[in-house]
Amino acid sequence: MKKGIRYLRFSSDGQSLHSIERQDLITSQWMNNSGVEIVDTFIDEGHTARNFDRPDIKVLFDFIKKNHDQIDYLVVAELTRFSRIAGDAINMVTKIQALYDVRIVSASRGSIYDCMDHNSFFIMGLEFLMGNSENIKRQNDINAGIYTAKAIKGLWIQGGPAPFGYKKEGKNEERRLVINESEAIVVRYIYEAFISGVALYKIKEKAKELGLKRMGTTAVERILTNPLYYGFQRVKAWKQNPGGLYPLKNHEPIVDPTTWKLVNEKIKRGTKERKIYDDQIPLRGALRCHCGKLLTGAASKGKMGKYYYYYKCSIASAHNNINAEKAHKQLSGALELMSLPEKLISSIKEKSEIEMEITLKEHKTLLKQRQIEYEQTGQKLLSIEEKWISNRIQHDTYERWHNELTIKKESLKEQIEKLKHNGDKTYSLLQNQLFYLSDLNYVYTEANTIEKQELIKMVFDDFLFYENGIYRTPYIMEPFVRNELKMREK
Numbered sequence: 001m002k003k004g005i006r007y008l009r010f011s012s013d014g015q016s017l018h019s020i021e022r023q024d025l026i027t028s029q030w031m032n033n034s035g036v037e038i039v040d041t042f043i044d045e046g047h048t049a050r051n052f053d054r055p056d057i058k059v060l061f062d063f064i065k066k067n068h069d070q071i072d073y074l075v076v077a078e079l080t081r082f083s084r085i086a087g088d089a090i091n092m093v094t095k096i097q098a099l100y101d102v103r104i105v106s107a108s109r110g111s112i113y114d115c116m117d118h119n120s121f122f123i124m125g126l127e128f129l130m131g132n133s134e135n136i137k138r139q140n141d142i143n144a145g146i147y148t149a150k151a152i153k154g155l156w157i158q159g160g161p162a163p164f165g166y167k168k169e170g171k172n173e174e175r176r177l178v179i180n181e182s183e184a185i186v187v188r189y190i191y192e193a194f195i196s197g198v199a200l201y202k203i204k205e206k207a208k209e210l211g212l213k214r215m216g217t218t219a220v221e222r223i224l225t226n227p228l229y230y231g232f233q234r235v236k237a238w239k240q241n242p243g244g245l246y247p248l249k250n251h252e253p254i255v256d257p258t259t260w261k262l263v264n265e266k267i268k269r270g271t272k273e274r275k276i277y278d279d280q281i282p283l284r285g286a287l288r289c290h291c292g293k294l295l296t297g298a299a300s301k302g303k304m305g306k307y308y309y310y311y312k313c314s315i316a317s318a319h320n321n322i323n324a325e326k327a328h329k330q331l332s333g334a335l336e337l338m339s340l341p342e343k344l345i346s347s348i349k350e351k352s353e354i355e356m357e358i359t360l361k362e363h364k365t366l367l368k369q370r371q372i373e374y375e376q377t378g379q380k381l382l383s384i385e386e387k388w389i390s391n392r393i394q395h396d397t398y399e400r401w402h403n404e405l406t407i408k409k410e411s412l413k414e415q416i417e418k419l420k421h422n423g424d425k426t427y428s429l430l431q432n433q434l435f436y437l438s439d440l441n442y443v444y445t446e447a448n449t450i451e452k453q454e455l456i457k458m459v460f461d462d463f464l465f466y467e468n469g470i471y472r473t474p475y476i477m478e479p480f481v482r483n484e485l486k487m488r489e490k
Contacts, residue, residue, distance in 0.1 A: 004036045004073035004105070007060055009044040022391055023077035030107035036073060061096075068100030073112070075105040079124065090115075090125055153410055155249070163228055164212065165254050176250050177228075184254045186210045190223050191255050194263055195450075224267065229253060230260035258450055279449050280309045281324050283331070286453040289313040289320045290467035297324070311466070320466055327466065334471060335441040338459075367416065374412040381405050 008023040020043065031038055040063065044056035064071060074096065093104045094115040104113050104124070114120040155175070162168045165187040166177040186207050193203045204212075204220050212219065227234060231253040232245040281297035289295055295311040302308055311327055313319035381402065388398040444452055456464055465472040 002034075002036045002072040003039045003070060004031060004075050005039050005060075005063070005071055006031070006041040006075045007044065007057075008041065008077070009056075022395065025391060026077045027075045027107045030105070030110060031075060036075070039067075039071060064096060064100055064102055068102055071100075071102050073105045074102050075107055077106075078108045079104070079106050093124070153249070153414070163226065164214070164223065165229065177248070179252050179254060183211060186212050187223055187229060187254045190220055191229075191259055191263055194224055194266075195259065221267075224263055227260065229255050230257045258454075262450065280307075281311065282449045282452040283311060283324075283327060283456065286456040286464065287311060287327070288463070288465045289315070290465050290472070291315060291319055295320060295322070295466065322466060330471060332441050332444070335444055336439075338440050370412055370416050374409065374416060377405055377409045377412060381409065 006024075006027045008020050008027070010020050024041075028038065030036075042056060042060045042063070044060075064074070093113070096102050096104070097115045104115075105111065106113070111123070113124040115124070162177060162180075165180060165183045167180045168175065169178050170176055189210060190203055190207055190212075193206065194200075198206075200220055207220060223229070227245050228248075231251055232247055235244065235246050280299070283295070284297040285294060287295045291313065293313055293315045296314045298310045298312055299307045300310070309324035311320065311322045311324055313321075384393065384398060384401045384405070387393045388395075393401075444455060447455060460473045463473055
């Protein structure tokens with residue numbers, strides 16, 4: 001009767017403990033079916049198979065060296081259990097056969113390899129290479145799935161040093177980015193300067209003075225385009241997850257979303273136009289001359305040292321030269337006329353509440369569906385774990401299903417939390433914000449410069465003109481046209 005020894009390996013870098021049980025079953029079945037007596041079994045627990053410098057494999061080789069005359073086969077479940085490095089493994093297997101006349105067996109394939117036969121040698125090498133390729137792909141998929149799942153949970157997943165403006169705190173699930181205020185000052189300057197129209201090379205020079213050590217304009221551009229600075233991280237696509245931007249939890253942005261989006265829209269446009277946002281001339285970039293050109297801003301210093309601000313046509317000085325204080329007063333009057341009466345707001349509120357009730361019911365229905373899906377996904381996870389333990393599914397199948405279901409479960413959990421939060425939040429916003437429509441001038445006055453420009457562009461569809469001392473516009477948002485004739489006198 002032929003005799004053989006078995007080698008079973010559990011890897012510490014991601015394989016399940018149950019793989020030992022499976023290897024035991026596969027190898028013992030082959031040996032029993034082939035009439036091979038099991039002389040001994042060697043189990044390698046917790047050591048990576050990237051090389052042969054492992055205590056348990058050394059014990060195996062010493063045993064073969066001393067007892068090779070009593071051994072015909074070295075049996076493994078599959079060749080990748082023996083080693084992951086194809087070249088090293090083939091050399092070692094060849095050496096064992098040449099020195100001790102012990103042949104390697106892949107029990108899962110039912111193959112006895114002969115390193116002295118070129119066909120057998122070729123097939124053995126192919127199995128090693130295919131196994132390594134599958135391991136690499138599987139590990140990449142697992143890593144990608146884990147990263148995506150963590151990103152869905154709002155965790156910081158990027159390696160390496162902390163991005164400029166931040167420092168790392170905590171480990172594993174608790175790892176997060178915390179603002180480094182001395183660097184954050186530089187980041188805020190870069191965004192503000194870019195919005196103001198400062199050239200990139202000048203921004204770079206100033207940022208260097210402030211503490212940015214990275215050289216070149218590309219460092220500045222990376223800071224301007226990195227969504228991290230307004231609270232998001234980029235994640236690569238993986239399987240059913242499309243990738244893209246994921247919000248970070250427990251993360252304080254350095255710039256607000258509006259600023260980041262304006263900056264990146266400007267970068268995408270690639271325009272050479274430089275807009276300066278000044279609190280004294282907030283209509284710059286939003287107000288047009290009657291010739292169609294945007295009005296620019298200017299300031300002049302009076303005798304007493306006070307500055308006076310103006311809007312003027314960027315093409316022809318003879319067109320418009322408007323005192324900013326007068327223009328702002330006129331706009332305030334127009335906005336007051338546009339404000340909605342309390343009676344109309346109450347009517348809007350009543351109708352909105354009816355629509356909101358319908359929406360909330362839909363939210364509750366969807367929430368219930370997602371909760372059921374969440375529970376079902378959890379049951380499926382338990383089911384495949386039971387199947388894996390009882391050897392009813394292959395390891396590859398288990399890994400694939402486990403990762404897909406884990407990601408799905410995390411995604412559903414995130415959706416459930418949003419549905420719980422958003423319904424109440426939306427209703428609260430409706431109740432608290434509608435009254436602002438009764439005083440548009442107040443909304444405009446309290447807004448910052450960028451928000452003022454966005455409000456004007458939205459209400460007037462980017463077409464607010466100044467001609468002959470009054471505002472002109474071909475378009476006003478429908479809810480605000482009730483005093484249109486009076487507004488045209490402003």
